[in-house]
Every structure is written in structure tokens, then in C-alpha cells.
Amino acid sequence: MKKVSFAHMGYSYLGFKQLVEDMGFAAIVPPSPSPATLDRGVQYAPEFACIPFKMVLGTYLEVLEQGAEIIITSGGVGPCRAGLYGMLHEKILRNLGFDFEIFVFDPPLTGLWRFYSKLRRVVRGAGLSWPAFVDVVRRAWAKLKLLDALEQLASNTRPYELKRGETTRTFHDCLKIVDQARNLKEIASARQECQQLLQNIPRDPGRHPLKIGIVGEIYVMLEPFMNLEIEKTLGEMGVVTHRSIYLTQYTATDVLAHGTMDVRQLAYPYLNQFVGGHGQNSVGETILYARNGFDGVVQVAPFTCIPEIVAKSILPRVSQDFRIPVLSLTIDEQTGRAGVETRLEAFIDLLRERREQMEARPYAALLPGY
Amino acid sequence: MTLHIGFPTALIYYSHFPFWQGYFNRLGVEIVTSPPTTRTILDDGAREAVADACIPIKLYHGHVLTLKDKVDALFIPRMVRINRRATFCPKFLGLPDMVRATLTGLPPIIDLQVDAGRGLLGLWPTCRGLAELLGFSLGTAWPAYREGNKHQRAYEELLRKGYLPLQAMARLRGEAVEAPSRQPGALNLAVLGYPYQVYDDYISLDIIGKLQKMRANIMTMEMLPPRRLFQLSSRLPKRLFWHFSNLVIGATYHYLQQGDIDGIIHVTAFGCGPDAMVDKLMELDVRGISQGKVAYMSLSIDEQTGDAGVTTRLEAFVDMLHQRRENR
Ligand code: SF4
Numbered sequence: 001m002k003k004v005s006f007a008h009m010g011y012s013y014l015g016f017k018q019l020v021e022d023m024g025f026a027a028i029v030p031p032s033p034s035p036a037t038l039d040r041g042v043q044y045a046p047e048f049a050c051i052p053f054k055m056v057l058g059t060y061l062e063v064l065e066q067g068a069e070i071i072i073t074s075g076g077v078g079p080c081r082a083g084l085y086g087m088l089h090e091k092i093l094r095n096l097g098f099d100f101e102i103f104v105f106d107p108p109l110t111g112l113w114r115f116y117s118k119l120r121r122v123v124r125g126a127g128l129s130w131p132a133f134v135d136v137v138r139r140a141w142a143k144l145k146l147l148d149a150l151e152q153l154a155s156n157t158r159p160y161e162l163k164r165g166e167t168t169r170t171f172h173d174c175l176k177i178v179d180q181a182r183n184l185k186e187i188a189s190a191r192q193e194c195q196q197l198l199q200n201i202p203r204d205p206g207r208h209p210l211k212i213g214i215v216g217e218i219y220v221m222l223e224p225f226m227n228l229e230i231e232k233t234l235g236e237m238g239v240v241t242h243r244s245i246y247l248t249q250y251t252a253t254d255v256l257a258h259g260t261m262d263v264r265q266l267a268y269p270y271l272n273q274f275v276g277g278h279g280q281n282s283v284g285e286t287i288l289y290a291r292n293g294f295d296g297v298v299q300v301a302p303f304t305c306i307p308e309i310v311a312k313s314i315l316p317r318v319s320q321d322f323r324i325p326v327l328s329l330t331i332d333e334q335t336g337r338a339g340v341e342t343r344l345e346a347f348i349d350l351l352r353e354r355r356e357q358m359e360a361r362p363y364a365a366l367l368p369g370y
Numbered sequence: 371m372t373l374h375i376g377f378p379t380a381l382i383y384y385s386h387f388p389f390w391q392g393y394f395n396r397l398g399v400e401i402v403t404s405p406p407t408t409r410t411i412l413d414d415g416a417r418e419a420v421a422d423a424c425i426p427i428k429l430y431h432g433h434v435l436t437l438k439d440k441v442d443a444l445f446i447p448r449m450v451r452i453n454r455r456a457t458f459c460p461k462f463l464g465l466p467d468m469v470r471a472t473l474t475g476l477p478p479i480i481d482l483q484v485d486a487g488r489g490l491l492g493l494w495p496t497c498r499g500l501a502e503l504l505g506f507s508l509g510t511a512w513p514a515y516r517e518g519n520k521h522q523r524a525y526e527e528l529l530r531k532g533y534l535p536l537q538a539m540a541r542l543r544g545e546a547v548e549a550p551s552r553q554p555g556a557l558n559l560a561v562l563g564y565p566y567q568v569y570d571d572y573i574s575l576d577i578i579g580k581l582q583k584m585r586a587n588i589m590t591m592e593m594l595p596p597r598r599l600f601q602l603s604s605r606l607p608k609r610l611f612w613h614f615s616n617l618v619i620g621a622t623y624h625y626l627q628q629g630d631i632d633g634i635i636h637v638t639a640f641g642c643g644p645d646a647m648v649d650k651l652m653e654l655d656v657r658g659i660s661q662g663k664v665a666y667m668s669l670s671i672d673e674q675t676g677d678a679g680v681t682t683r684l685e686a687f688v689d690m691l692h693q694r695r696e697n698r
Contacts, residue, residue, distance in 0.1 A: 048646035048670075078611030079457045081643055087608045088647055095654055271467045273448060273483075275460040276611075303422065306643035310464035313420035317471035330422060 001026045002125065005068035007056045008033055010222035011147045012247050014179050019140035020072075022182075023126040023133070028068040030059045033225040037062060042333050044092055050302035051226065051332055052219035053085055060089060064098050072122070075106035080276030080307055141248070142187045143178065148246040149191070150174050151231075153198050155242070158235025160203035168232055170197050210239045210351050213289035215282040216300035217308050218245050220331050227300050227329075228337045230344070234298075237348055242294070244285040245278065263288060270314050279307025283314055290322035295351045297324055298344075303332035325350060372400045373504065375480070376441035378433035379404045381426060381462070382449060384535045384565035385614075388542060390445070392521030393497060396514035397506055402441050404433040407572035411436055416673050418472055424639040425573055425672055426566050427461050427468070434469055434476070443478045444469075447496065451487035455600050456613045459644055493518070529592040534578065535569045550582060557586040557691050560625040562652075563637035564614045565592065573671060575680045577637060584688050589631070591621035598624065606651070615644045622652050626659050632691045633665040635684075640672030665691060 004020045006013075008030040020027040031037065033055055041058030060071060076083025086104030093100070103118055123133050150171065158167040174194035181190035212234060220226040221243055231241045264274070267284035274280055286297045299315060301308030312328050319326040327347045329340060375394060377387065383403070394401045404411070407429060415432025416425075437444060446469060449462045457463065466481030482499045486492050494515055501511035521542065528538035532549040540547050561568060561578055568574050568590070578588050591599060599620030603609055610616050618636075625631045636652055638645040649668050656666040667687050669680065 046646040046650040048641055048643070049650075050643075050646075053646075075608075079460050079463065081611075081647055084608060084610065084647055087606065088650060090607075091651070091654055095658075270471065271464055273450070273463045273467070275463045277460075279460065279464065304641050304643055304646065306460040309420060309422050309643075310460055310468060312422065313468040314464070314471040 002070055003028050003066075003068050004070045004072060005030060005060075005063035005066075006072050008059050008223070009219060010224065010247070011151065011175060012144055012222070014147060014175065015140045015144035015247075017179075018143055018182070019136060022136040022139060023123075023128060025070070025126060028063045028066050030063050033059065033223060038333055044096065048304050050081070050217075050305045052082070052217070052302055053088075054333065055219075055223070055226065056085065057089055057092065060093060061096075064093065064100060069100055070125075071100060071102045073102065073104055075104040077106065078276060080279075082277065139182075139184060139187070142184055143181070145248045146178060146187055146191050146194075147175075148248050150178070150194055150198070152242075152246070153195065155231050155235055156240055157198055157201055157203065158232070159209035159238045159240050160205060160207055162202045162204055164236055166201050167198070167235065170201055173197065207238065210295045210348065210355065211242070211293070212239050212351070213242050213244060213285065213294045213297045214300065215244045215278070215285045215289075215297055215311075217278055217302055217305050220300045220302050221245055222247065226331060228331075228335070228340045230298065230300065230329075230340070233341060233344060234348075237344065239348060242289075244281065244289075270318055271310065275307045275310050277305065277307035279311045282308060282311040283318060286315060286318050286324065286326060287322055290318075290324035294324065295355060296347065297326045298347070299326060299328045301328065301330050303330050325354070372398060373443070374400045374402050374441045376402050376404070376434075376437035376444045376477070378430055378437060378444075378446075379406065380430040380433045380570065381465070381566045382447075384569045386452075386522070388525035388539065389493065389518040389522040391518075393500075393514045393518035396517040397501070397504070397510060399504065401445075402437060404436045407433075407570050409572075412572065412673060420468070420472065422641065423461070424642045426564070426570075426639055427465075428673070429570070429573060430465070431469065431472060434473060438473070438476050441477055443480050444476065445480050448481050448483045450483055450485040452484060452492075452613065453600075454487050455609070456611055456616050457487075459612050459614070461643075526592075529590075530595065532593055534590070535565060535592065536571075550588070552587045553585065557632045557688060557695075558589065558630055559586045559691075560589040560621065560631055560634045561637060562591055562618050562621050562625075562634060564618070564639075567639055567671070568637050574637060575671065575675065575677050577635070577669065577680065577684065580681060580684055581635075581688070584684070586688065589625060591617050594621055594624055610644070610648070612644045615648045618648055619651060622655065623659075626656065626664060631664055632695070633667065633687065635687070636666070636668040638668060638670050640670045640675075642670075645670075665694070 002025050004025040005028040006016045013029055017027045017029050037058035038055055040061050041054035045054040045057050073086055075086050086102060090102050103122055105115065105118060154167050154171040161167045174197060177190050177194055181187045214221060234241050263284035264280050266287045267280045271280050271283045282299055289297050299312065301312060315326045315328065377390060391401055411432040412429055414435050415428040419428040419431040434444060446466045448466050449458045451457050466479055470479060480503065482496050484493060484496045497511055497515040498508060501508060525538055525542060528541055529535065533541060537547045537549065559581060581588055596617060599617045602620040602623040603616040605623060610619060622634060625634060634656055636649055638649055653666055656664055
């Protein structure tokens, strides 16, 4: 049985694990990113590659040592560098003497035939029929969607929890339940069960938490280790967070009732050009959060990430025009948790003050002379 | 009264200025360029621009600042594609927006898009747009466009003959400069990198001048026909996304094939996104393809890079290459 692995990105590994196993391969589940993983990546990666590149390289080194023979990953169309990472990862790893196969899937629309022929090789290798493969994908997709929904639910619950840390603990229990669910029916009942668990967390409904939107580059946003668990940290400081990207994107379109296209359109007055990655989205989403009454926005960006640097240079103007404070966090291998927490605390203090001022204003108008 | 349009002496200045000079001149519009880079220009740019930007982008902001009170409008085209093969670095794509959001008190910015990816018409759509914007008839714009092309062709021809960009421009202005001639027996070095990084004497710390003083023959990517460079760049399993990066990679392969090159020096900006990849590819391929016969050095430059440090590294590199030759 071929051993197949993939990159670690947030909690999606559960979905991909299922996908690979259902196809009849042995899944080498990438270990959760750790400082050691990062160190190894940093050692062999170019100095100015972004931290996702380094982290993924470190992960590949780990899974290859565990015996992975095939790596499956996604490509891209540019002009963001991520679209070329597969090629460079492969070159670096081969140069280190590893022997493996890598399948880099570029978006199908950039080359339908190439996409199809790669897919066919993978599916043939698995010995699956196409209908069976479609079923496998549907199951994995259902799982990914469930994971996204639970993550969002946890973020909404955390600021209300009575016992600090309980939501996160429960969420991790949920991950185990989700991992066990293998077919669509089990996934559906796992959804019921986990939602119940999260909803049963004792909470104080009287709180009025701040609302912060998180924008930025997808990998650092989705991988808690990379963003120093920003959602947990903010949640436990009493903030509801909303991430602009979920892997299956459904919340982004449901909750905010807008697709990516509109987000880009919102960005036009400030950034009238697709610059790759999520650069334009970061600008548009900040505007969207401002319009939806959020108190602030945090941008998370890997150091040297080109699209996010473009966005970062534009965000101060957006912040001024839409009166929404924006905090930009640039993340590299030196970024420390303590530093980030201090900056987040200061940011939250600022947001609280603003909110109090805004709440005080209507009274001032009502009772002139006081 | 003639219209004065500002053109910062940075980024695409080194690759495309002659075209725009020809075009605007013919229209009767005066192009005002910023003075050569100085410490102050760089410092001003670095202070204003977003901290994580690379030095060429910071520098661009600085050049815009020197022009802003002297011109009626600034010409900051949005460079998307000039051929079908690749786009520009995302920082070029967002350049007018970055400048607009970062600097205040600017004159109007002309940020027409240059996207020659689809048609065969090259820069004409942009020129047509410009003419409409500035109130010229298409009948005036067309000869101006042709004039621009003529200038650009003359410029590129000079580059291929071995003139360095600033020399070639001086030559176009009618000054009597000569291209450096190749010295037999001297070291042959390819100095590769993005033109706005390599040929700005200030931010490149005049690497080429320094090497010439050490009596080396300098080869650049501008000395080769771009078509050939693009062909060579497609040797990679997946072609790079960015225009200049493909030229650099193509030139690397070309000089590796040429056989008489002692070393390749890659000049790159600290924190440059595309170069994180280009540099690694060059390092691996120079070593792999030449089997260690061609030496490779990468010089990454930021605002703090000191002149002395660069000189030392270049000297060490050159000494090493001389020794190698003797040992051969
Ligand atoms: S290619 Fe590199 S040096 Fe040029 S603008 Fe982009 S990041 Fe800066």
C-alpha cells in the first residue's frame, strides 16, 4: 500500500486523512507543526521564503522520514509565490536525496487536461473507479465543512465561557469525534453531537464582547501554530473573532452574505488590481468588516509575503476612511507569543475605549448641558 | 503651457524609460525625471513606505517625493504584463495604489494599466488611453507611439552591444560614451538581477563599477535577446510568474551554457519575494549544471548594507576566482 502524505493546514488534516485513507492509501498524517518542524524547514529553505514555505518544507521532511512515498499538494496561478512552491520544495528535497513522487494540483481552469491527467494517475494508482472516487471526495468535503463550522462555533462561544479554556478543550474533544466519523451518516451525527457539546458549555450571556475580523494570508490564518493561536487568545480575552477565510469558504459567504467577487469589488477604490494571494481580499474584507459593525480588524501576514505587503501599505488609508482600527501582525520564525499577546492586549484596550466613547455619545446628545 | 509629467528614476525607468520619453516628447509633453538616488531620497522613501517593503519599492516612494511639487501629474503606470509570458511582481501590480495610500499631497497620478498580455498591440492600448486622458487626438498619438517604439528599439540595441543602461541612455541623448570593451584574459562575470536594483548606482553600491575596477568583464542579462531568455526560462518544470525573474533565470542558463564564465553574481533586494525562489533555483542549478565549475555568489542589499562590506565580499570572490584559474 502506497504511503501518501500532504501539508498540514489547520484542522483540515482530518479531512485529508480521510480522503487519502478512503482512496485506499496509507495516510501519513503530518504531525502538528512544532518549533522543531519549523527549524528544519528554516534550515533548508531560502532565507526570504515566507514562513508557510518553511513550515511546509519542514513538514515534508518529517513525513518523508516517516516513509511517505507520495505527496499531494495544491499549486496556484501566481503572481503569488505559493504557486511555485511545489516545484521548489521538490527541487530542494531531491537535492537532499529524498526519493518520492509529488502531485501538485494547479487550479483546473488553468489547464483542464493537465489537471485531469494528474488526477487520473492518482485515482488509477488507488485502483478506484470514478464514481467511487466522487463518493470519497464527497465524504472528505463533508468533513472539512463540519470542521469549519465547529471552528466558527468555538470562536463564537469562547468569549462567553465561564471557565476559561473550556471551549478549547471541548473543541479538541470534538476533533476526536469528527475523526471517528467515517461516512456521511456518521459525519452528520458527529455534527449534532459536537454542536451540542459546544452549546452546552456554561456561559455568561450578559457579556458584550468586542468583534474582530481576521484577514490576511490563508496559511497563517488557518494554522493556529503559525498565528500563535490568535483566535483562542482573542477569544479568551473576551473577543468574538471572525476569520475571512475558511477552507470550504462557506461561512465567508453565508455569514457575511457576500462572495469573493464582491469583496474584490469593495477593494477597487483602494486596490484596483488582483495582486495574487489574498492581498486584494484583505483590503476588501476590512471594508466589509467595517460595514458590518465590527470593532476592529487584525491582519496576519507572513514576513516577505508580497500580496500582503501591498495590502498592508493600503490598509492604513482604509482604516482612516472607514474608521475601523487595523492591527497588522507580520509573522516570521522569530515572532514570539509574548510580543503578539502584548500587542493584541493593547489593541483590545484601544477598541474598548472606542466603544465606550461611541456608546456614551448618544446620551450626550439626549441630555445636553450635562 | 506645456504639461510636465513626472517619471521617477526607479523601477521601470531602467527597462522602459526610452519608450515613454519618445512617446511623450513627440506629444509635446515634458517628462521630468527625478535626480539620481541619494541618501536623502532613499531615507525619505524608507520613512514613508511600509516597513516590510523591499528597497526598490521604498526608493520609488522617495523618488516620487522629489517630484511631487515639480510636476502637473505623476506617471505611475500599473505594469501588469508586457508580453504573454509573465506578469510583474505583485508590488508592481499594486504600485499606484500603494503610492496613493502612503503619500499625501501628490499631484494627480496617471496609473493607466500596461497589459499587453492578450493583443499584439503592445503598449498601444495604454498610449491610446493616455492620449484620450491628456486630450490628444489619436492621429497625434499613433506617431508618438511609433516614436516611442523607435527609441526603445535603439535603446535595447545599445544594451545588446554591451552598453549598460545608464550609458545607453546617455548615448541616446547624444553623449559620446563607449561601451566597455572585453578584455582578453580577464575574469568573465555575469552580474544578474532586476535592472532597477543592479543599475541604480546608489542602491547597488555600484557593484558593476567596482568589479570593472578589479578588471573583470561584466555580462548582464540585458546583453541577451529577451526572446532567448524566455525560451531558456521555460526549462524550469513550471515557468516563473514574474517578468524580470524569468529574464534572470534565462540569463543564468544562458551564461552557464556559454562556458567561458567564471562566476555568476546575483544582486538581490533584502526581503524580495520573487528572489527568495529565484536565488535558490540559481544556487541549485549553477552548482548542478556547471558541476561546480562556475562560482555563485548572492548579494542581498538593504538600506543598511555598507559599501565596505560589499567591496570586501567582491574582492574575496574575485581573488578566489583568480586562484581557481591558476589551479586549473
Ligand atoms: S521583484 Fe523583488 S525587488 Fe522587485 S519589487 Fe518585487 S519584491 Fe521588490
